[in-house]
Amino acid sequence: MLTNYLKIAWRTLRKQQGFTIINIFGLAVGLACCMLIMLYVLDELSFDRYNAKADRIYRVQSDIKFGGNDMHFAAAPDPLGPTLKKDYPQVEQFVRLHQRGTWLVKRAGETTNLREANITFADSTLFDVFTLPFVSGDPKRALAEPNSVVISESAAKRHFGNQNPIGQPMVFENTKIFKVSGVMRDMPQNSHFHSDFFLSMRNDDYPWGQWLSINHHTYILLKPGQAGAPTDPAVFAKNFDTILKKYVGPQAMQVLGTSMEQFQKAGNQVKFWLLPLTDIHLHSKQQVELAPNGDIQYVYIFSAVALFILLIACINFMNLATARSANRAKEVGVRKVMGSERQQLIGQFMTESVLTTLLAMILACGMVVLALPSFNTIAGKQMSIVQLVSPYYLPLLIALPIVVGLLAGSYPAFFLSSFQPIKVLKGGTAFRNINRSFKSADLRSGLVVFQFMMSVVLIVGTIIVYRQITYIQTKNVGFKRDQLLTVNGVYSLGKQAETFKQEVMRLPGVVSGSISGFLPTPSNRNDMAFFAEGESSRNKGVNMQTWGVDYDYIKTLAMQLVQGRDFSRAFGADSSGIILNEAAVKVLGFKDPIGKRVWRFDDPQGKTQKTYTIIGIVKNFHFESLRRNIGALSLVLDANSGAASFRLSSTNLPTLMKEVEARWKQLAPDQPFSYQFMDDSFDEMYRAEQRVGTIALTFAALAILIACLGLFGLAAFMAEQRTKEIGVRKVLGASVGSIIGLLSKDFLKLVLISIVIASPIAWYAMGQWLEDFAYKIDIEWWMFLLAGLLAVGIALLTVSFQSVKAALMNPVKSLRSE
Known part of the structure; x- marks a missing residue:
């Protein structure tokens, strides 16, 4: 019976070639779109699930309201992880990550550095929490000793070729020497963070024990509860109230001179909470993420788009099949007269539908193979065609044409098989009525x-x-981002950083230049709490970004001063001067800010203070994504040589860039030259x-x-x-x-x-x-x-x-x- 169905279905498809081509091509495009989007959605949903203990790993999030700012961090205070492990038996293990950005790295004995991104300090418990298989070395001991580093396979090949790197020294930032204690496999692409270098946390140059500073990404591994299920995170999170009272409160009293109760009554808040590891990529919108995250909203949107495109393709099939039903009405009548039952006719038409869909699926698979490289480029993914036959995807791939075939062919099959043979075969008015109903069908219109x-x-x-x-x-973001060149890693020039700036400034086409570690693009930030001089309550401070800049920063970035003046070498007291943005002035409540004084703590313990005099007010500019409102920000003079920025006027940029690189090579022949333009960084x-x-x-x-x-x-x-x-x-x-x-x-x-x-x-x-x-x-x-x-x-x-x-x-x- 099935063989007969297939023969008739094939003959029918060949007989109606135009109809068949439209149907198969339309279905193929719809199925190809659906398959590509399914690959994208499944890839997004797979993040961090490679970890064997993923269902028990949680990241501690911090929500802080202070000084007119609501801040939501993906990090926590440095003592929180060890304290949770010590005080609560439900915590099996913890690990802290402290990302240090981009560093210069080389083998000991080499002269040329490579610029490596995402250098990360980590606790020795890293490999107890996350599933990061080793190629060589002992994960239990890899980061236990100071001056040890674990590198990825890719990093090992870049720096050591085919040699065994275990025990070999590496130089970071031209001064720090670490010995390779392990080589791990490259981290999977579907991880919410990536690093090729994990350095021992014991070497992190950080003032430890700061409950009021949020700088470490902290993960905890909860023990299994009853029946092997993980400890309920919602129940465990109630312990954070005790943490706040027992540890945060005393330090707040010491530094701010106020209790947690008074701190909260003033409208401030500190809150810690847990986010499941597998939710980080799609559900976290916190600040200071280790890497850009996805968005569950886009998963929903693209899933809906895939469904709609598939429905549109199925609708085409149903529309065209029912529209041509009049041409097959006599065929149905003859079949019924010859003894065919309705279920046999339904089987015949459903076979035609499934066969059409299978042919469309074959064509769709070819389209996916051809389109996947371009789709990866557009989506920023590295998905492989091999994923189509993975255990997760293959059942969907097999079920898709069958389900689509049955769905698209169901209405035409039941519709065609319902014809009454006597009305169809005798023709005349009865047949014309049936034919007319095909042309004015409400379903097709709908x-x-x-x-x-x-x-x-x-x-x-x-x-x-x-x-x-x-x-x-x-x-208008408050500064001019076009024609603004940024040269990275100027700190590697040491005392010659200022010389490099002056050499570039002499080139024709360079208008001005500045050296600073802070730019209005995604980068590390420096938050500090400032208080108005004479303020009686330390609960009413302003938490603001504090950027160390040089004398030419505002001029180079073409920012606008609305009051006061810029930093000037003619004023020796400007070392204690400060420039605020309009948002900071608004939160401080100053009506006439110029000449007013603000202060901040000059040490983590809050024992000493540093006072600044407000010399200027800069117009608000966007230093974060336009998803966020402009927050409070201050500029102070500071010798921070993270990057050099140059305002250009040249139309011959290729020639100018060669000249800038030549100046760099003269001063640092062994250091890599890296640059980008501000508008590219902003668009990123x-x-x-x-x-x-x-x-x-x-x-x-x-x-x-x-x-x-x-x-x-x-x-x-x-x-x-x-x-x-x-x-x-x-x-x-x-x-x-x-x-x-x-x-x-x-x-x-x-x-x-x-x-x-x-x-x-x-x-x-x-x-x-x-x-x-x-x-x-x-x-x-x-x-x-x-x-x-x-x-x-x-x-x-x-x-x-x-x-x-x-x-x-x-x-x-x-x-x-x-």
Whole structure:
């Protein structure tokens, strides 16, 4: 029976080649889109699940409200991890990570450094908590001794080639010597943090025991509870109240001179809480993350897009199958007269549907193989085609064509098998009534409306995403980020850093230059609490970013002073001067800030103070993502040589960059030369949104393509059904234009209805997306008009091809058979 079904199905598909090609290609594109998005979604959901103890690992998060700022950190105080392990038996182990950014690294005895990113200090318990397999060395002892480092396989190859690195010394920052104690496998891509170098925490130059400082990413491993289940994190988190009273409170009293109760009554707050390891990548929006995270919102959005595209493809199949049902009505009648039962007919038509879907799946797999490299580039992933046959993905891959085939073929199968043979075979009025019902089916109209509704939602979404990205890229951020060159790692020049700056300043095309470790791009920050002089309560301080800069910083970045003056070498007292931004002045409550004095603690114990005089107010500028409001910030004079920034006016940048590199090589021939432009660094903060925009645009275009394929097939069928009507109209004098309008108007009505339905859906969905940004565009009426015009234009072009073809047909041919 199945063999017979397959033979008939194959013959039917070959007989209706145009119909078959449209169906298979439309389904293939829909399935390929669905498979690509499934790969993306599964990759996002897989983060950190490679850890064998992932279900028991939690990161301690810190929420602090102080000095007019609400701060949400992915880190915790340095003593918290050891204290939790010591005081609470539910904690099996802890580990702290302290990322130190980019360092210069080389083998001992070598002269040339490599610039390595994400150098991380870690406790020796790192490998007890996380699953990081070793290639060589003992993970139990690897970081137990000071001056030890564990490196990845990739780092070992870069620095040692094929030699065994165990026991070999390496030099960090030209001064710090560490001995390689272990080589681990490269960390998986689906990890929320990455590092090629883990250094012993015993060498971290840090003032330990600071309960009021948030600098260490702290993870705890909870013991299994009853029946092997992990300890309930919500129950365990209640212990943080005790931690605050027992440890944080006394240090707050010592430094701030106030109890935790008084601290909280003043409107301040300190809160610790636990976040599951597997939730970090998609659910954490904390500050000072170890690496940029994903967003669960995008997983939901792309899952919905995959479902909608698949539904659009299935709708095409159902529309075209039911539309051509009239041509198969007599076939059904003959089969029933010859003894075929309804379930046999259903089986026949379902076999055709599944066969079509299987052919589409084969084509879709080929499309995925070809498209995956480009999709990886757009999505910023490293997904492999091998994942398609992984144990997690293969069942979905097998089930997908069967489910889609049954779903897409169910309605046509039940619809076709329900024909009554006597009405079909005797023809006349009864058959014409059936035929007429095919042409005016409400279901097909509803399905077309649904297709274009989803397409319009995707078009509107794409327009708004790109408008927001354009707004971000063109918004006045309070400084000029174009033509601003940043040379990294200037600290490696030592005392020659200022010489390098002056040498570059002499080059034609260089307007000004500054050396500072702080720039308004993603980087390490330095938060400090400041208090107005004479303030009686230390609960009313201002927590603000404090950046050490030089005399030329404000000029080089083209920031605007709204009051007072810039730092000047003519004023020796400027070493104790401070420049605040407008947000800091507002929180401090100064009406006339120039000349006022503020102070901060000069040591972690709060025993000494340092006082500054406000000499200037800089206009607010964005130093974080536009998702956040501008916070309080201060600038002070400090010899911090992290990077050199140069304002350029040259139009011949390649030549100028060669000259800058030449000056670098003269002073530091063995140090790598690394640079970037500020606008590139700024855009990097919004790389996720740019990727979302590109992906949304791509899939919106594909969804419209699939919808148009269905519309094209339906238009061809409707033109075929009305061939004789068109012939009669032409004989009676109808123009080509009137016939085109006649055939097009019904479809355009459906598209207009879809626009009306899609607009409020798109407005709500994109409004929710924009809520993540503190600075955002307004959703305007013209965006929906543009999306609607695009949808109407695309639909009109699709339908018009068949309409013009039918309108230009010789009426003699269409009426000859009457």
